[in-house]
Amino acid sequence: MSVDTSVSTTPSAKPDSLWHRLRRKPLALSLAYVGIIVYASLFTNHPWRDNGVGLFDFMAGGWPRYWTRQDAWFNILAYTPLGFILALSPTHRPSPWARVLVPMAIGFALSVSMEALQTLIPGRVSSSLDLFFNTLGTLCGAMLSLFYGPTLLAVAGRLRQRLDVRRLSAETGLILLGLWLFAQISPENLFFGLGDLRTLLALPPTLPFSPNQHFLLETLIATLQTLVVAFLLRGVLARLALTRWEQFLAIMILLGLGVCIRTLASWVLLSNLPLFGETARWAALTPGGLTGVLLGAMLTMPLLYLPIAWQMPLAATCLMTATVLVNLMPINPYSPTALSVWRQGHFLNFNGLTRVIAAIWPYLALLFLVWTDHQLARGEAGRTRL
Known part of the structure; x- marks a missing residue:
């Protein structure tokens, strides 16, 4: 008597839930980091108000009068992890160009949104220079992921296995x-x-x-x-x-x-x-x-x-x-x-x-x-x- 083994009824054959699929992909980590950026960018102790300035007028503004290299580096470093994580997504892994351009576009869109909303926050000054450095940081993160992402993933996988991080x-x-x-x-x-x-x-x-x-x-x-x-x-x-x-x-x-x-x-x-x-x-x-x-x-x-x-x-x-x-x-x-x-x-x-x-x-x-x-x-x- 033959036994049909084409269909398995073991629990391992069941499709994973959406939560388990997200945990295995950088999407969950990307969403978490986007949430951190949104919270940090829009944090204020004062109520929002309309200052009579268009939300996107900052994009037509010139070079800001006051800026420091410290602020520029902070913007770059804040968005670099976002570009690195987004570039690890398997949806565009076969194409190196997609691994760079897609994260940069997402970082640009996120930065534009945050700078636009910051025009409603007292004490915040939206700037096209901030937009530039944020986008540059996303690009740097994507480039780092392109060259060093696979190696870091391999090291992290071995460390995760040794630590039994599944616990x-x-x-x-x-x-x-x-x-x-x-x-x-x-x-x-x-x-x-x-x-x-x-x-x-x-x-x-x-x-x-x-x-x-x-x-x-x-x-x-x-x-x-x-x-x-x-x-x-x-x-x-x-x-x-x-x-x-x-x-x-x-x-x-x-x-x-x-x-x-x-x-x-x-x-x-x-x-x-x-x-x-x-x-x-x-x-x-x-x-x-x-x-x-x-x-x-x-x-x-x-x-x-x-x-x-x-x-x-x-x-x-x-x-x-x-x-x-x-x-x-x-x-x-x-x-x-x-x-x-x-x-x-x-x-x-x-x-x-x-x-x-x-x-x-x-x-x-x-x-x-x-x-x-x-x-x-x-x-x-x-x-x-x-």
Whole structure:
């Protein structure tokens, strides 16, 4: 008797849902990044109003009177990832010209829309120069993807397989760590101190400023946040056969990257303060913050010997303690960012986004830690029954 195997009834033969198809394509990532650009471009604390200027009059305007190379580079770098992601789409992969021209056209259309809507936002100045640099950034991203995209995809695929990123825990952990790095861009944030809700809720400081108290609180916050980041990365790397020294090295690299991003942002955004000059460039590297990172790094290695089932509750405790201290932290009146209205330029567009991410990150991380601890407990229970 023969068996017909032409039609399989196994679950693997069923067509994937739309969500699974989107996750395997750059479309989902492109839409997410477009959402970030839209939010950052249209963020404002003031109501929109008609200024009596046509939405597209900026395209006929000449060279703007005031512009800086910093603003130009910011526009280019902001749109470069969009061009890179769009060029990875499989719909136009066979044609190199389509991989370049289609993303550039999308970037141009998006930039035109954002510049047009910014004419309705008080304090924003739409400019054809911004449109040019945004489109140039999209073009640069598409060109980078054309030459280096396949190699990066191959490396990312091997890394994804090694990390077993198909697990929701690993994927979510990587996203949280990426958001943590992104939140370090704003020099307004305390050194590794995330979760400050006072700005969003317009709450006044609860404690008066004292130099010694400020130093101790900043040191403690940075120490606790360093441990939280270490435990998060430890959870992401759980499936890799890494020694504790290799895990420690990976944690130090991530922390060093966070410090470098914070320092670079300080150099770029605070270097033109008239009252502080060169001192403002190092405003991000506060004594309390550096001391806290050093203490956290020293505590990380012995804590890695704890069972991972203990590390998640400990990380949640450190996270909530640091978040409470951040919201009690007095404002330093001698900080360059507090004494001067630093010229944010086009960073104003992303300042609201970084502020929101910095405010909600600890609460997202807490949900992740609780969920991960629950999954670990279920895994231990399953092995015990076996």
